[in-house]
Amino acid sequence: MKKIMMMSLALALAGCGERAAETTNTAANGECRPPEMGGVDRCNAGKAMPEVTLVDGDEAQMTLAELAGGEPILVNLWASWCAPCVKELPTLLALSQREGAPRVLAVNQGEGPAASVRAFLESHGVEALGVWRDPDMTLTDALPVTIMPTTILYDGEGKEVWRYVGDLEWDGAEAAELLGELP
Numbered sequence: 001m002k003k004i005m006m007m008s009l010a011l012a013l014a015g016c017g018e019r020a021a022e023t024t025n026t027a028a029n030g031e032c033r034p035p036e037m038g039g040v041d042r043c044n045a046g047k048a049m050p051e052v053t054l055v056d057g058d059e060a061q062m063t064l065a066e067l068a069g070g071e072p073i074l075v076n077l078w079a080s081w082c083a084p085c086v087k088e089l090p091t092l093l094a095l096s097q098r099e100g101a102p103r104v105l106a107v108n109q110g111e112g113p114a115a116s117v118r119a120f121l122e123s124h125g126v127e128a129l130g131v132w133r134d135p136d137m138t139l140t141d142a143l144p145v146t147i148m149p150t151t152i153l154y155d156g157e158g159k160e161v162w163r164y165v166g167d168l169e170w171d172g173a174e175a176a177e178l179l180g181e182l183p
Helices: 002-014 064-068 083-096 114-123 138-142 173-179
Strands: 039-041 053-056 061-063 073-078 103-109 132-134 150-154 160-165
Touching: 053 064, 061 064, 064 073, 064 103, 073 083, 073 138, 083 103, 103 138, 132 138
Parallel strands: 073 103, 103 132
Antiparallel strands: 039 160, 053 061, 053 132, 073 150, 150 160
């Protein structure tokens, strides 16, 4: 019984600590398996960004491709109820202000009107990220995403480079190393 409790504790704590930069596994049959505990997922590398429409704070609609404008873009899916999402928002803001960084697009997933999302961002001091919403969660479905936060890096041709499942310090060394993979 003690052994089972220790194993359970170890598994529970594994999801709370630092993750290795490379955690994607290849199954025995050669298929790519996303990481189970979070981290870098390269299973969708090379896939085109989905054709979805997002809504800004003024209710204007733009496609993800229009927002990227032929440049690399880091797309973060977040929700206010997701503590790891909220935790990483300031680091996404810091990255977005760094010279040479890809555009950072933090997209709220289905949480109501622009005014609510704007108030939330302002209350956390990250309103400079901009109010971007996916009210019907079409991006979550199209990718598909099952864990938030999930952040996807697209190159200038709109192809996925990798995705990061879970939170990361986007202004830290691991993120810098990952972002250095842009062609």
